Amino acid sequence: MPTPKSRVKRLIQNMLTVSGLVITLFSPVLHAAEFDHRYTNFDQLLTQVVQTSADKKQTRVNYQRLSVKSDILQRSLNAFSAVSKSQFDGWDEQQQLSFLINAYNGFTLKLITDNWDEFKQGDADSIRDLGSLFTTPWEKKFFTLFNEKHNLDDIEHEMVRKWFKEPRIHAALVCAAVSCPPLRDEAFVASALTTQLDSQMQRFLADNSRNEIKINGQEGEASLSSIFKWYRGDFEKGQQGFHSLFDLLSTYSEALVEGDDNAQAQRNLLKSADYPITFKDYDWRLNDVANF
Numbered sequence: 635m636p637t638p639k640s641r642v643k644r645l646i647q648n649m650l651t652v653s654g655l656v657i658t659l660f661s662p663v664l665h666a667a668e669f670d671h672r673y674t675n676f677d678q679l680l681t682q683v684v685q686t687s688a689d690k691k692q693t694r695v696n697y698q699r700l701s702v703k704s705d706i707l708q709r710s711l712n713a714f715s716a717v718s719k720s721q722f723d724g725w726d727e728q729q730q731l732s733f734l735i736n737a738y739n740g741f742t743l744k745l746i747t748d749n750w751d752e753f754k755q756g757d758a759d760s761i762r763d764l765g766s767l768f769t770t771p772w773e774k775k776f777f778t779l780f781n782e783k784h785n786l787d788d789i790e791h792e793m794v795r796k797w798f799k800e801p802r803i804h805a806a807l808v809c810a811a812v813s814c815p816p817l818r819d820e821a822f823v824a825s826a827l828t829t830q831l832d833s834q835m836q837r838f839l840a841d842n843s844r845n846e847i848k849i850n851g852q853e854g855e856a857s858l859s860s861i862f863k864w865y866r867g868d869f870e871k872g873q874q875g876f877h878s879l880f881d882l883l884s885t886y887s888e889a890l891v892e893g894d895d896n897a898q899a900q901r902n903l904l905k906s907a908d909y910p911i912t913f914k915d916y917d918w919r920l921n922d923v924a925n926f
Contacts, residue, residue, distance in 0.1 A: 669717060671729055673736055673821035676710040679703060684819035685923055691841035693816035694923040700743060701750045711740050711777065719780040728824035731798050735822045738789045738807050741777050745786075746810050746920070748776075753920060760918040761810045772809075799873040801882075804865050805834040812917040812925055813844060813859060835882075840889040844914065847903060849896040854903040855910040856883060856890075863913040880907035 683700045686693050700707065714737045722730060745764060752758040764771040772790075775783040794803055808817040815838040822830050839845045844859045862869070862879055869876045876882050883890060887904040891897050903909050919925050 669713065669721070671732070671824055673710070673732075673823060675706060675713075676736060676740060677821040679706050679710065680817070680819050680821060684817055685926075686816075686819060687926065691816070691837055692843075692926075693819065694921050694926050695743070695746075695810075695817060696923045697746055697750055697753070697920070701747050704747050707740065707743060707747065711737075711744055714740060715778040717780070722780065726824065727798070728827045731794070731800065731803070732822040732824045732827050734789055734794050735803065735806050737779060738786060738794070739817060741786060741789075742808060742810050745771060745774075745776065753922070758920075760920060762918055795868065799871070800831065801865070801868040801871075801873050801876055802831040802835050804861055804868065805838040806831055808921070810921055812919045812921050813914075814921060815861070816841075817921070836886055836889040839883075839886045842892065845890065847890050847892075847896075847900040849899045849903065853909075854899065855912055857912050857914055860913045860916045862911075878907075879911060
């Protein structure tokens, strides 16, 4: 007959066995709840719907194909929406910024696909057509982030621009317009974020339909995207070493210089940091493959 002491010992052993079984059963669930910082689903989707121009300077989105794959997009967005603020706060800065850039671009894609019929029927030509008399499309609270309803302006202005000292995000956040910076055909990831932001700015500045250095005899000027007019102040705060647009253009001078007879004159102008800067009109047409 077991002694009281042996019965207690056996009871404890049984409890430990059951506890181990519970942990084993639920550990896959806990693991599945971890956020995928590789953005596997979103990355694969971008690869399938983003098309790059022959000169590698522009991209367009195949929204018709994306509309067919809207369930895949929604799964990625559901993963974004499931992240709590406390979970986000526990990430490092590169993980946080990558997340917010991907979320902004992902929810922008959703805004277009949710209204794709309007574009197909000719009732909309631009993302701006998706607003109302009193609300721009960037002010519409149509998604959840950090357990609250948000709009695209919240991500860009109240989170990214306030929480991070990184003006190059203006070449990474894409507003679904032809004049926007090119949407990457891959997700932003923390391990490569600095390189990705750098390549985004280089590609954007290298596209002379958006940014160019004009030489007229002995004089010249920079004709830039209106993005640099709207967010000029972000390039004048010393963030990432930029104290002015001249600093930005000097840093990326080789992206701006074209391989023709004016190349050296363009380099000399950029080095001088003393030239007029003008801004191009913005093409708000949808960045659909039909508008390549």
